[in-house]
Amino acid sequence: MALEKDFKPQMLKDHADATGLRGNNLTFLTDLTREQLYSLFTVAEMLEPYWKSGISLLPGKVLCTMFFQPSTRTRFSTETAMLRLGGSVISESDPLHNSSAAKDESLWDTLKVVSQYSNILAIRHTDDERVLADLPAAEVPVISCGYGNITHPTQGLLDMYTTYRALGKLEGVKVLITSPDLSRARSGHSFALGLARMGAEIIYSGPKELPTPDLIMEKIKSTGAKCTVHNDPTSQEQHDLIAESDLVYLPGCSVPKGLGERDVFMERTANYYISLEQLEQIREKTGKIVGIMHSLPRFEGEFDKKIDDTAHELYFKQVAFSVPLRMALIASMVGVD
Ligand code: CP
Numbered sequence: 377m378a379l380e381k382d383f384k385p386q387m388l389k390d391h392a393d394a395t396g397l398r399g400n401n402l403t404f405l406t407d408l409t410r411e412q413l414y415s416l417f418t419v420a421e422m423l424e425p426y427w428k429s430g431i432s433l434l435p436g437k438v439l440c441t442m443f444f445q446p447s448t449r450t451r452f453s454t455e456t457a458m459l460r461l462g463g464s465v466i467s468e469s470d471p472l473h474n475s476s477a478a479k480d481e482s483l484w485d486t487l488k489v490v491s492q493y494s495n496i497l498a499i500r501h502t503d504d505e506r507v508l509a510d511l512p513a514a515e516v517p518v519i520s521c522g523y524g525n526i527t528h529p530t531q532g533l534l535d536m537y538t539t540y541r542a543l544g545k546l547e548g549v550k551v552l553i554t555s556p557d558l559s560r561a562r563s564g565h566s567f568a569l570g571l572a573r574m575g576a577e578i579i580y581s582g583p584k585e586l587p588t589p590d591l592i593m594e595k596i597k598s599t600g601a602k603c604t605v606h607n608d609p610t611s612q613e614q615h616d617l618i619a620e621s622d623l624v625y626l627p628g629c630s631v632p633k634g635l636g637e638r639d640v641f642m643e644r645t646a647n648y649y650i651s652l653e654q655l656e657q658i659r660e661k662t663g664k665i666v667g668i669m670h671s672l673p674r675f676e677g678e679f680d681k682k683i684d685d686t687a688h689e690l691y692f693k694q695v696a697f698s699v700p701l702r703m704a705l706i707a708s709m710v711g712v713d
Pocket of ligand 1: 448450531563671672673
């Protein structure tokens with residue numbers, strides 16, 4: 377190996393700067409290059425030792441979270457990440473009742489106003505078109521914590537980072553993204569965009585009448601990634617898709633509340649159920665341990681809870697890896713001096 381002139385110890389700041397995220401919004405993962413994403417993962421690896429103890433990188437900086445939809449993981453994990461970086465958090469978990477949004481203040485004005493109190497915003501909202509139109513009002517970088525049915529990039533990033541830490545790579549990894557409703561699977565779509573950017577192979581399976589939104593398919597296509605779609609697979613076809621994959625990703629989506637709708641949804645879900653026996657059969661036949669990922673919360677009928685205590689389980693590990701990943705993201709977007 378040749379010696380290099382610029383050989384020196386690593387600096388977290390250099391890797392954070394190399395993400396190109398400083399001062400910018402995070403909306404779609406295909407907006408980032410492969411090199412930027414790897415820089416972010418390097419920052420996350422450097423911060424992993426501090427994900428519980430904390431490290432004072434952003435003292436005096438303030439994160440403002442406004443979630444117009446319910447959340448446990450995304451809001452708490454994002455807020456924990458800022459607190460672990462030595463920053464502070466102001467949080468509104470129910471803006472439609474407790475903020476001036478309840479008095480019909482526009483999202484544009486809300487973004488303008490809360491930018492004055494904070495150094496970075498984290499927003500979850502039902503209406504992706506509204507948020508994308510009003511984002512220019514924000515005067516600090518904005519993290520999408522889920523907009524409408526199309527994008528949930530921090531979930532996609534933590535799923536990518538967990539995959540990277542579990543398998544040591546993303547290039548060439550084969551991921552089955554499967555759901556009884558792909559039309560509302562925003563975490564699966566964000567993961568797919570990130571995987572596509574990193575040279576992984578994506579396999580979608582789901583009902584023909586509830587497909588992945590066109591916008592997402594176009595963005596995947598633009599990366600040149602290998603992506604196949606399987607509509608209404610039979611049980612045997614679904615089993616074969618699982619067997620040929622390294623990972624199965626269940627994006628989850630809320631069960632419809634209406635009784636009739638709920639019954640139809642649960643019936644559809646049964647076609648995609650993953651049992652531990654099925655995974656053990658695949659392991660016996662191929663020697664492969666297929667990892668099961670889920671953005672959570674899960675609901676009864678999606679997969680076997682016995683998977684929790686096996687090497688197939690990745691969904692709770694994703695939750696843990698979300699903290700150093702989101703620490704890396706916030707540090708990179710706010711900037712480390
Ligand atoms: N995975 C996820 O987005 O979970 P929450 O809805 O609890 O944030």
